[in-house]
Amino acid sequence: MYDKIQLPYSYDALEPYIDAETVNIHYNKHLQTYVNNLNKILEGYDDLVNKYTLKELLFNIEKVPKRIRQDVINQGGGVYNHNLYFSILSPNPTKCPTGKFLNEINKAFGSFDKLKKNLTEASIKQFGSGYGCLVKDKHGKLMIMKTPNQNCPLNEKLIPILMIDVWEHAYYLKYKNLRQNYVENIWNVIDWAKVEEYYNK
Ligand SMILES: [Fe+2]
16 A cells, blocks of 8 residues: 655645645645555555665656556556655755755756746646656756656656656645745745655665
């Protein structure tokens, strides 16, 4: 069985940037549905479930039998991506990366501000549902990408360390059609200590 993370803050903790009703529905309804669907799809595939963490399963997606592979990409990505998204948000975020991680950011993007600008742009420009992502490759090189639907960068052998959910369910109650405002505001609650922890893992 794969599961969602425990939400490390209360539903209203990210106000005013992300409203309590959105966090509640997003976490308890949307994410839970992905969890339920994924576990249903994997009934009878105990060999996979016992052998792999969800991260490993998505990273080794070619090991998943073809007849359920796309469903695992969709539903497993839905679980993994949301767990990552919720885990890097915080009401008391560390506002800047440090150390080796900051050096890598400067090397890849020129500056921390440039990284935020590029990732904001990628998130806004993702056509339809999906995510703006900061990923690292196996050498630790950082890249920005966007992914449609629930596709996870792990499927492309890239490790996501920050994902911004730009499905309408992530912002519509508060921001309506204004995805740009949501993405610009989300920087207020992104915890760079957590992102840095994922980079160093
Ligand atoms: Fe979502």
